[in-house]
Amino acid sequence: MGTGCYFGDQPEAGAVILACLVGAAGLQAFADFCVACLFFDIGLRLKIVPNDVFRIFANMQQETKDAWQYAHVSSGPAKPVHVDTNPQSRTALKYKIKSEEWTMEDFHLVRNVQITYFAVPMGLAGLAVAWKLATSWTDTWALSLGLPGVSDTLDIPTIVYKVVGLIAAFVYVVLAALYLIRFLRFRRKVLKEWQCPLRGASFGMATICLMLFAFLVYDVDGDVDNKAVPNFGRALWWIGAVGHMAMTVVKFGEWVGKRLELEHVHVSWMILPVGNLVAAMVAPLVDALASRHGAATAAVYGESLSVELGSFYFSFGYFMWLALFSITLLKVLTTHNSDESIRTLTFVWVAAPAVAGLADLVLCAEREKSDVVAPALSVAQCLPTFNQYLYLAIVMLLGLSWSAMPYIAFLGRAPFNMSYWNFVFPLAAIAAACVVYFATTGFLVGRVFAIVGLVAASAGAFVASMHTLILLVHRRGIFTPMPKFGPLAHFNLLHEAIRGAIPKLTDTLTSMDAANADSVVRFALEFRDLQVVHEEHSNHEDAYIFKLFAEFFDGHTRKYNDDHSRDHVLLHKMADQARALAPASHHLHHHLHHRLHHACTGSRPQLLRPTHVSLPPPVGSSDRWTASVSPRFRLPAHTTRDQCRRGRVLND
Numbered sequence: 156m157g158t159g160c161y162f163g164d165q166p167e168a169g170a171v172i173l174a175c176l177v178g179a180a181g182l183q184a185f186a187d188f189c190v191a192c193l194f195f196d197i198g199l200r201l202k203i204v205p206n207d208v209f210r211i212f213a214n215m216q217q218e219t220k221d222a223w224q225y226a227h228v229s230s231g232p233a234k235p236v237h238v239d240t241n242p243q244s245r246t247a248l249k250y251k252i253k254s255e256e257w258t259m260e261d262f263h264l265v266r267n268v269q270i271t272y273f274a275v276p277m278g279l280a281g282l283a284v285a286w287k288l289a290t291s292w293t294d295t296w297a298l299s300l301g302l303p304g305v306s307d308t309l310d311i312p313t314i315v316y317k318v319v320g321l322i323a324a325f326v327y328v329v330l331a332a333l334y335l336i337r338f339l340r341f342r343r344k345v346l347k348e349w350q351c352p353l354r355g356a357s358f359g360m361a362t363i364c365l366m367l368f369a370f371l372v373y374d375v376d377g378d379v380d381n382k383a384v385p386n387f388g389r390a391l392w393w394i395g396a397v398g399h400m401a402m403t404v405v406k407f408g409e410w411v412g413k414r415l416e417l418e419h420v421h422v423s424w425m426i427l428p429v430g431n432l433v434a435a436m437v438a439p440l441v442d443a444l445a446s447r448h449g450a451a452t453a454a455v456y457g458e459s460l461s462v463e464l465g466s467f468y469f470s471f472g473y474f475m476w477l478a479l480f481s482i483t484l485l486k487v488l489t490t491h492n493s494d495e496s497i498r499t500l501t502f503v504w505v506a507a508p509a510v511a512g513l514a515d516l517v518l519c520a521e522r523e524k525s526d527v528v529a530p531a532l533s534v535a536q537c538l539p540t541f542n543q544y545l546y547l548a549i550v551m552l553l554g555l556s557w558s559a560m561p562y563i564a565f566l567g568r569a570p571f572n573m574s575y576w577n578f579v580f581p582l583a584a585i586a587a588a589c590v591v592y593f594a595t596t597g598f599l600v601g602r603v604f605a606i607v608g609l610v611a612a613s614a615g616a617f618v619a620s621m622h623t624l625i626l627l628v629h630r631r632g633i634f635t636p637m638p639k640f641g642p643l644a645h646f647n648l649l650h651e652a653i654r655g656a657i658p659k660l661t662d663t664l665t666s667m668d669a670a671n672a673d674s675v676v677r678f679a680l681e682f683r684d685l686q687v688v689h690e691e692h693s694n695h696e697d698a699y700i701f702k703l704f705a706e707f708f709d710g711h712t713r714k715y716n717d718d719h720s721r722d723h724v725l726l727h728k729m730a731d732q733a734r735a736l737a738p739a740s741h742h743l744h745h746h747l748h749h750r751l752h753h754a755c756t757g758s759r760p761q762l763l764r765p766t767h768v769s770l771p772p773p774v775g776s777s778d779r780w781t782a783s784v785s786p787r788f789r790l791p792a793h794t795t796r797d798q799c800r801r802g803r804v805l806n807d
Contacts, residue, residue: 162603221655226570227629232256240711248708255651258638262630266341268333269637270348271573273360275623276330278579279323280367282616285587285609286316287371293594300520300534309590309605320371327364334361352419353497355409359402359426365395366430366437373441388441396434396443396468403427403471417490422483422500429507431472436514438465439521462521469514476507496574496638498566505552506581509588512544516591538595545588549604552585571622572632579619582612649692656685679733686726693719 157176160169179190198204232254241247261267289311338345348354373388406427437443444460484504492498519537558565586608593601626633660681667674697719701712 158607226631229260230256232260240708248711258636259631261636262634264634265333265336266344267634267636268330268337269573270334270354270357270360271637272330272633273327273357273364274573274576274580275619276323276327276364277360277367278576278583278616278619279319279326280364280371281580281583281587282612283316283320283323283371284367285583285590285612286311286319287313288587288590288594289605289609290316292374293591297594300523309593309602316371317375320368323364324368327361327368331361352415353421353423356402356406356421356423356426359399359430362395362399362402363426363430363433365391366399366433369395369441370437385441389443392434392437392441392443396438399427399430399434400468403431403475407475417486420482420486421497422487422503423497425476425479425483425503425507428472428475428479429503429510431468432476432507432510432514435465435467435469435472436510436517438462438468439517462518465514465518469511469518472514473511476511480504480507492565495569496572499574499577501555501566502578502581504581505548505555506584507548508544508551509548509581509584512541512548512588513584513591515544516541516595541588541595542592545585545592548585548588552581571619571626573623573626575622576619579612579616582608582615586612649688652688653685653692656681656688660685682730682733686730689722689726693722 157169157172160166160172182188182190195204235251235253235257237249237251239247239249289309290313291310334345349358369388369392371388372391373385375384406424410424439461442461443464483501487501516537519540520534523534523537555566557563559567586605589601589604589608592598593605623633660678663674663678663681667678669675697716701716705712
């Protein structure tokens with residue numbers, strides 16, 4: 156709103172709005188007073204906000220402290236144990252036993268550097284390109300094409316893009332050195348990344364960086380004739396472009412030749428066509444071939460063969476962009492998208508049309524400017540197509556941004572991790588396209604788009620950089636093994652639930668007073684929760700996982716099956732003792748089941764309201780007592796009556 160007031164010639168109103176935001180931020184930072192919480196409370200009291208919407212997100216203070224400590228404080232986990240079931244056999248089962256805590260704290264600069272980390276220099280290099288286009292470079296380029304240019308350009312100082320470019324180059328060199336050492340020392344890990352359907356295409360990030368650097372350095376001294384710097388830029392382009400096309404050919408052959416399912420297809424595959432579009436955009440600008448033609452061939456090839464070289468890269472990049480977008484959109488729409496770190500890759504849908512529009516404009520303009528009759532008119536015919544690419548990218552960006560809204564929460568739910576860098580390059584790409592749009596059209600709305608795009612991309616890069624530095628300081632989430640997410644990932648969650656429930660149950664038991672009915676019932680219910688989680692988990696392992704595993708390694712899982720059987724007996728014995736100690740807990744549970752069934756039998760999900768329940772006397776007491784039951788929740792819209800009858804949502 157403040158930005159809108161500023162561009163709407165209402166700077167006073169914009170200043171007031173920004174002052175309010177600064178004041179609210181200051182109260183939160185220095186006085187620990189949340190203005191938004193105040194208005195949220197008012198909304199609850201006025202019944203503008205339903206009083207049940209926030210409860211699913213509520214955490215107790217102790218839970219928040221425990222979660223922070225688990226994520227930031229080392230627990231001193233034991234080192235992994237190597238197990239070889241038969242040292243004399245090369246085919247016997249060999250594995251490592253390691254805890255989730257060890258994996259989370261296994262910080263190693265070389266062994267755990269991931270190819271996906273190249274999203275950091277790629278995002279920063281893309282941001283540097285956007286800032287370079289915001290200098291007088293774009294206006295000069297537009298004038299060289301015969302366009303009138305824009306008198307009121309952004310005219311950003313060149314030092315901005317140079318500083319950002321140097322930071323990107325530094326990060327790239329460090330990551331490239333670490334990954335080269337990793338290749339020499341841990342080749343199997345690198346090979347696994349290359350063969351991975353998710354991460355294999357991410358190798359294209361490294362070559363995209365080289366092509367972006369080529370554009371940044373080829374005219375850094377302002378003179379492109381007979382200088383070593385332009386040749387260095389062309390060398391970077393050739394290394395990046397040839398390497399990227401080689402990867403594209405190999406990966407395309409693997410996609411066609413291997414048997415794949417829809418689950419193997421990932422949005423990250425679009426990194427390869429986007430890289431080819433980057434090559435098409437940069438090739439004419441750095442004059443990759445540096446070979447000019449006479450007037451006889453200018454009408455065919457433009458000013459140089461570099462235009463035709465760019466067309467070579469544009470052709471396959473454009474085709475694969477459309478094909479992969481259709482396939483990946485189908486997957487996102489029809490599958491579960493459970494892994495939140497993969498969802499950020501959908502922003503490559505924004506980068507593809509933005510980069511394609513820039514590449515198409517450069518190729519078209521470089522061709523048409525050779526028209527000896529009316530070069531400006533010919534070049535102007537390229538602009539409508541470029542504008543359509545930009546409009547497509549803007550709508551795509553708005554749609555994906557809307558998917559991050561709280562009621563959808565497709566994006567932005569997970570804490571910061573390195574996958575959030577996937578946002579930066581697409582934001583930089585659309586910012587660069589907006590800058591060129593303003594420079595070639597002179598529209599006032601184009602100026603607004605350019606400023607907003609540059610600010611958004613810079614803010615995204617800054618926030619991601621700060622979070623990355625925090626991860627480095629805590630040695631968590633970066634240079635650690637990538638979390639493995641798949642069909643069995645929920646078993647890790649069950650392990651964590653059991654490990655977290657045991658100390659909680661111990662504390663409840665320690666503080667329990669047999670004469671206090673509330674504490675007895677609380678312990679009985681918490682114990683029942685632990686028992687249900689253990690039964691479900693052990694049943695999954697015994698009936699499915701261990702059963703399949705035993706077909707390949709007979710007898711290896713027998714110990715764990717026996718452990719589960721002993722635990723079942725022990726837990727049932729303890730449950731009987733808990734029920735004998737507090738028969739009221741059974742009455743309370745039965746009452747909740749009855750009310751849950753009543754809520755399910757209606758025509759729509761019902762809100763369970765607080766009530767007071769009269770319960771039988773505890774052991775050793777002759778007085779009846781009442782307990783306040785306050786399960787304030789609304790059943791999910793997808794809950795079936797059969798699920799209600801079986802009480803499957805009761806534990807929520």
